[in-house]
Amino acid sequence: MQNAHDIALLLARFQFAFTVGVHIIFPAFSIGLAAYLAVLEGAWLATGRQVFLDLYRYWIKAFSIVFGMGVVSGLVMAYEFGTNWSVFSKKAGPITGVLLSYEVMTAFFLEAGFLGVMLFGMNKVGRGLHFAATCCVSVGTLISMTWILASNSWMQTPRGYRIDPATGQFLPDDWLAIIFNPSFPFRLVHMGLAAFLSVAFAVGATGAWHMLRARRAGAIAGEPVRVMFSMAMWMAAIVAPVQILAGDAHGLNTLKYQPVKIAAMEGDWETEGRAPELLFGIPNMRTEHTDYAVKIPLLGSLILTHSLDGKVPGMKDFPRDQRPPSPVIFFSFRIMVALGVLMMLVGLWSLWHRRNSTLFTSPVFHIVALCMAPAGFIALLCGWVTTEVGRQPWTVYGLLRTSDSAAPVILSSMAVSMTAFVVVYVIVFGSGLGILVRLLARAPQEGEPDTAPTRASDMLATRVHPAVVTFSSGKGA
8 A cells, every 4th residue: 555655656757747847848938938028029119120020920929829838838737736636735824825826916917918919919008018018928927937946945935924823834035035035046047047048049049040941942041030040049148157256156055954865966975075076866765875986086076165175065975765866857958058068158159259250150050959949948947956856855945845746646547637738838838839939930021010909801811820829818718
């Protein structure tokens, strides 16, 4: 019976990880793309250049699908809190539930109130009001990210609470301390930059694809393609180095408040000064040793403490039952860092091409940019795995274990629901992504059609995929 319970708990954890992993891509895409749309519309209003309006109308069609899939995928997790994680909801709900309700009352209402104007009001309201609607939706996505990260960061570094001795509930004592907990500012900046960087490379890859297609056809890509590729590469060149600095600051914060997570990420077992950096290895939780380790002397202390003599914690300093699974986060962390460095190099490479006037003519660079399309999202997922798996075995760090947070789930029920989730997600979101790819496979045109034609004949002329209207009107949710 105990074995069945353990397997059911593992399936509940995997189910939540699967649904969150799918969901997190779409809000990140929405955050970056909404900001990009606000910049495009602002640039059009400021300069009057038609190309910015063309790009706005092109990318808003993609935004409508991404936003819709984000709403649909996010609804599922609310039910999982009640069905699979009811003990956590009961104990932490007075804090996390309130923070998530703030997200609904501020961000969701702001987005819902102005989304229709943004998608369909270009020809129905004044330019200033429409731009304000676009900015409100963009700000709404950022506010949504802020509240969700405040809740999740509190679970990582809980502050401002007291525990009711009768019920074991976490009750708020200081809301400012709860919201602005020690890890919150670092995680907010890191996540925001990750969203912008992910979208920059998605936009850049789309531009690169169309420039390669034009080159094969013996033509020159149109101005909208060149402009969006240039804007994306500017964003990559500026944001990628800043993201690495933000990640370094986040690491220093994690070392201070969650040292065992750092030890597991680095594959370090013994606490030592002048510690090396492990480029590669296979952490062995049973033997308490990292096999096949490839080390660079002193670099571990320098990176983690900014001092050659700084002490780096080892996992042996912590009880076995409080150590996260090192092999998982050891590799997820390294994939994230490798992709971050690669994105920075591509951004710097774009500056070299820009200086030499070959940004739009180098097929090799365009192929690399195309291959980098998923890089930001993969790095984001790896960062999420590092953060959340590194918190284990806790849901509320150091206070509430994951094993004590679950409802009394039944193995057969979890197996059926997990299978159903995978099948439905593959069908629904696979179809959504297919529609998105079809939309982006068509290059933006000069005089790009609007998303809200005023007559049926105009709707036929725009050739907007029906799913755009379905998701944008909320029917997809």
